[in-house]
Amino acid sequence: MTEAYRIGNVILEFTHQFDEYFSSRIPAYKTTEKPEYRMRVLVEDRLDIPTKNIKFSYRDRTILEDESGGCIVKHNEQGEITHLIDYRHDYREITIRLSRSLGAHLPEVEYLITGMMFFEIAIKNGLIPIHASAIGYDKEAILFSGPSRAGKSTQAELWKTNLEDVVFINDDKPLLYQTDAGLFVTGSPWSGKTPKNENIALKVKAIVFIEQAQVNNLIALTVYDKITNFLRNVYRPREEAKLDNVLDLIEKLIKDLPVYRFYCTKDNEAFAYLYQALYRRDY
Amino acid sequence: MKRKPNYILREVAGENIVIPVDEAAINFNGIMTLNSTGKFLWNLLGESTTPTELIARLEESYDVDMETATRDVTDFLAKLRHNKILEDE
Numbered sequence: 001m002t003e004a005y006r007i008g009n010v011i012l013e014f015t016h017q018f019d020e021y022f023s024s025r026i027p028a029y030k031t032t033e034k035p036e037y038r039m040r041v042l043v044e045d046r047l048d049i050p051t052k053n054i055k056f057s058y059r060d061r062t063i064l065e066d067e068s069g070g071c072i073v074k075h076n077e078q079g080e081i082t083h084l085i086d087y088r089h090d091y092r093e094i095t096i097r098l099s100r101s102l103g104a105h106l107p108e109v110e111y112l113i114t115g116m117m118f119f120e121i122a123i124k125n126g127l128i129p130i131h132a133s134a135i136g137y138d139k140e141a142i143l144f145s146g147p148s149r150a151g152k153s154t155q156a157e158l159w160k161t162n163l164e165d166v167v168f169i170n171d172d173k174p175l176l177y178q179t180d181a182g183l184f185v186t187g188s189p190w191s192g193k194t195p196k197n198e199n200i201a202l203k204v205k206a207i208v209f210i211e212q213a214q215v216n217n218l219i220a221l222t223v224y225d226k227i228t229n230f231l232r233n234v235y236r237p238r239e240e241a242k243l244d245n246v247l248d249l250i251e252k253l254i255k256d257l258p259v260y261r262f263y264c265t266k267d268n269e270a271f272a273y274l275y276q277a278l279y280r281r282d283y
Numbered sequence: 284m285k286r287k288p289n290y291i292l293r294e295v296a297g298e299n300i301v302i303p304v305d306e307a308a309i310n311f312n313g314i315m316t317l318n319s320t321g322k323f324l325w326n327l328l329g330e331s332t333t334p335t336e337l338i339a340r341l342e343e344s345y346d347v348d349m350e351t352a353t354r355d356v357t358d359f360l361a362k363l364r365h366n367k368i369l370e371d372e
């Protein structure tokens with residue numbers, strides 16, 4: 001299955017092998033524009049390590065590089081290669097080779113690895129993935145961010161239940177970016193466990209780092225807390241050159257956006273409390 | 284001793300932040316913030332140096348007594364060692 005997709009400002013020709021994750025997540029992003037990036041997935045019986053220099057190894061991964069590009073090699077516990085990711089340094093060409101031995105895990109591995117590589121392309125293009133559930137309401141976006149199991153999707157669901165015109169922009173890694181008109185968020189097909197994503201871009205109204213509590217309380221964060229929360233929750237590229245893109249955006253987020261910590265319950269009271277705080281009117 | 288490569292110091296919204304990159308980014312997912320003394324020492328540790336030299340440079344540049352400089356340098360080096368950012372030669 002090969003198609004061109006526009007995700008944010010990235011036009012990607014994408015070849016995937018399995019439909020389990022993508023059939024519900026990706027069709028909305030189809031485009032007829034000319035792709036600037038190409039990512040394809042192949043399933044092969046045998047994977048061989050390319051002849052490149054070893055940059056470093058860590059646990060089950062080895063990173064190789066030469067002047068043309070890099071290769072990430074992942075092994076299983078038996079030492080067999082489970083996947084190889086070949087990429088040009090500018091990420092214009094990415095080939096992901098999956099071992100057929102992954103069997104029933106192939107669709108999930110395909111979804112996770114293509115997401116990981118897409119995020120590298122995104123960051124290069126000024127789109128910063130943040131671990132959050134993003135909703136759209138009243139032509140603006142609210143992001144619920146925080147660590148896994150903090151209840152991000154629960155808060156997003158509460159808004160959807162209580163308000164008619166709420167849309168899920170992305171339930172796992174929405175993409176933040178800045179323009180002259182302000183800070184925006186857009187969806188992508190990589191939305192975590194759920195297919196909740198929308199091919200729309202909305203101006204960000206607020207970012208809320210959530211923490212479960214018995215009583216609802218919204219506090220504005222200090223600059224230091226904003227930095228640490230953003231750095232913990234944005235997708236951080238390994239390479240120094242791309243890290244600057246992320247840090248520039250974080251600086252902008254801190255300067256221009258309301259950023260809160262929301263100690264919250266998991267029920268409608270949390271929704272009503274936050275709605276009142278953000279919109280200065282009772283629900 | 285000197286600090287390991289693959290850690291970068293950046294100023295974000297007025298805060299000095301140490302962030303791991305490349306191999307260090309996989310091993311260490313945290314971040315560290317530095318005050319102005321920490322930033323001064325961090326920059327000196329880019330080259331091979333000794334605690335005695337760091338104390339002397341701090342005394343000279345920050346107009347602090349030896350006791351204060353010694354305490355600041357000791358605390359800072361302990362923080363780097365704790366985060367495995369320092370390599371002894």
